[in-house]
């Protein structure tokens with residue numbers, strides 16, 4: 001076949017091309033309204049939940065914009081969107097935004113057509129978003145900032161003038177008049193316990209990585225079984241402490257509590273150390289050594305353990321006990337030591353009482369919440385230790401990532417229509433944009449969603465020479481285990497953009513997401529083949545991603561015309577992504593359980609956050625054109641083969657063409673050495689069997705003896721990968737009478753082909769192939785894309801259909817627990833799944849089991865992964881066939 005390929009095109013000259021090739025695209029604004037195409041009945045969620053009413057939905061503004069505002073004329077307007085928990089020291093806000101907080105008149109709006117030279121036709125090009133749930137906090141002392149924030153975002157605006165905001169906490173009473181006076185809204189007071197329980201139940205049910213244990217500085221997420229969740233003890237540590245036995249939704253009883261809580265720590269701490277804020281006091285404890293204040297077992301036993309009753313020498317015998325025997329005044333003690341001693345005394349006490357309460361009531365699970373904890377490692381370790389110690393290892397403390405927002409979330413849930421009560425894990429996507437959550441008071445993060453302010457804010461940090469790390473908590477303390485705590489490690493000179501240590505991002509509510517119905521066991525499905533728990537692994541992948549960053553920024557900036565504005569955004573993107581990496585390097589579990597797929601997705605999200613929609617658009621287009629030019633020759637050659645040889649050649653072709661991966665450093669280096677076609681040829685030549693993992697014979701046997709009804713082909717990269725690899729394979733399946741659905745990304749990621757780009761590519765390919773033309777017509781693909789196809793008789797098609805569907809994500813990987821409802825609907829009749837590429841077939845689904853036949857095809861383009869996963873080498877291939885399980 002080598003000889004038959006005639007058209008060669010240079011593949012890359014990265015630096016030359018990036019800046020030279022990209023044309024400046026005129027900015028365009030459109031204000032027209034277009035109807036959103038109706039979503040097919042088969043994929044409509046039926047639900048009792050009072051979710052958004054999408055009937056009659058219409059785009060407001062530019063239809064082709066990425067996440068256009070969608071007007072929902074039939075959605076009742078009283079949908080709740082702000083709730084508060086006004087505590088003694090902090091105000092917590094939960095608010096809902098129905099669409100992205102974007103500047104209404106975004107100057108960067110460009111039509112998809114203009115940008116990528118493809119037609120959008122009347123296909124849906126965006127996910128319909130339910131909305132976003134934001135978590136924000138303010139110091140109560142700075143309530144005016146909170147009021148300003150609400151006002152600036154117009155969160156208090158109901159449709160009618162006498163708007164009501166749900167609120168809980170003492171401040172709901174105290175500040176009701178102020179809200180009326182300043183915002184003209186009434187506060188509807190909700191019971192605090194009701195709210196805490198509602199918030200906690202929601203979180204435990206709806207967020208996958210919500211509850212975790214924290215021992216000796218290590219966080220581990222706990223999978224909560226929704227069918228075996230109750231009863232549990234909820235310990236809410238605010239100023240005081242409440243212990244609530246929860247038996248179900250709305251079913252609970254306050255069973256105990258203690259007046260020694262967060263207020264005690266802060267109050268005593270303020271008196272004893274002169275600290276000005278709770279966070280300052282907590283910060284101080286990081287550098288403390290409590291042994292100078294506390295009386296330890298070793299102090300009593302001459303440095304020895306009291307081993308007979310299981311007490312090590314470093315166990316605290318009496319908090320502050322040393323102060324009685326020494327002739328010292330308060331000034332003689334270090335405030336750091338006092339703060340740590342206080343923190344340990346109070347945390348330990350709460351842990352002990354909680355355990356005794358749980359024991360008395362026969363409760364196995366204890367969850368801790370409340371803003372006292374603040375994601376502070378030392379506090380959590382102390383509570384965990386107390387429970388571990390007193391239960392002799394039988395019980396363990398669990399913490400909640402949204403610990404401080406239970407009340408506010410519960411208040412939100414108390415609106416009659418909130419749309420949350422029934423939401424399920426797969427319909428929520430948590431994202432971590434820079435500066436989220438916004439924090440008022442002492443620390444000013446960038447206001448959410450305002451890109452310009454966000455960039456200026458980051459630039460300010462850099463000018464001051466301060467390192468930014470992304471939101472969330474402090475470094476883990478060094479502890480020595482049972483009772484023997486060493487001094488907690490200091491946070492060094494790193495200033496976080498959010499000192500308040502919140503482990504929460506923005507919750508995207510996407511009602512249209514579904515669990516992929518062909519997963520054999522969704523409960524045990526784990527989409528991260530590499531879970532990065534091994535620190536060496538973590539460090540390696542962090543380095544790879546950091547090293548990739550400069551090239552990516554160049555591409556991203558070029559894709560936006562290389563303007564000053566693009567450069568500024570590129571810079572901010574690089575800083576933001578590096579900050580996330582630094583944050584996660586320090587605390588890998590900060591954003592939930594971390595896998596490689598999460599990191600790769602975070603990078604794409606971060607690009608989008610800074611308005612880089614498709615950094616690889618030019619490369620994708622060039623490679624598509626080059627590959628389409630040689631496709632007719634390839635198809636001719638395939639047609640000259642017999643069926644047996646053809647199937648093998650096709651699988652070889654898919655594996656060979658998977659080499660075109662702009663996310664792999666090794667491959668990008670390779671592209672400097674030849675044209676697309678040269679590299680494709682070279683790659684094919686190397687395709688000697690057996691491949692490192694080679695189930696081809698089993699697959700072939702199945703294909704020879706069984707005709708699948710419908711195959712889902714999860715496609716990967718643009719250019720040769722899809723055009724010379726997956727399309728010819730799709731054609732073969734069609735030829736054998738199997739319906740084919742090409743499953744592609746909803747949003748761009750690296751050089752992956754998107755669902756929006758595919759019809760055009762298929763149409764181009766169909767010009768040279770009757771099978772593809774008939775199938776694409778039958779699948780409704782050519783309605784708008786085929787306008788250029790000449791001489792195509794418009795008779796009613798009887799061919800096996802070829803369809804395209806978006807997968808619901810914008811990542812180089814795929815988490816099959818959250819796919820588009822369209823894909824889920826089409827999957828119901830499918831009996832073959834083909835996953836292609838490293839991201840989807842290896843990083844995420846190498847170990848996934850399916851209810852139907854599955855084929856996983858990928859070239860491994862990373863030496864380390866090759867060694868680890870298949871005990872092979874870079875450019876080795878995987879052809880893993882697994883019959884239905």
Ligand SMILES: CC(C)(COP(=O)(O)O)[C@@H](O)C(=O)NCCC(=O)O
Nearest residue numbers: 661663664665812837838839840862
């Ligand atoms: C991002 C990718 C998963 C994309 O691979 P693909 O799915 O396109 O085959 C892959 O390029 C990757 O894992 N890159 C790691 C970085 C590197 O090896 O340089």
Ligand SMILES: [Mn+2]
Nearest residue numbers: 716717752812
């Ligand atoms: Mn890819």
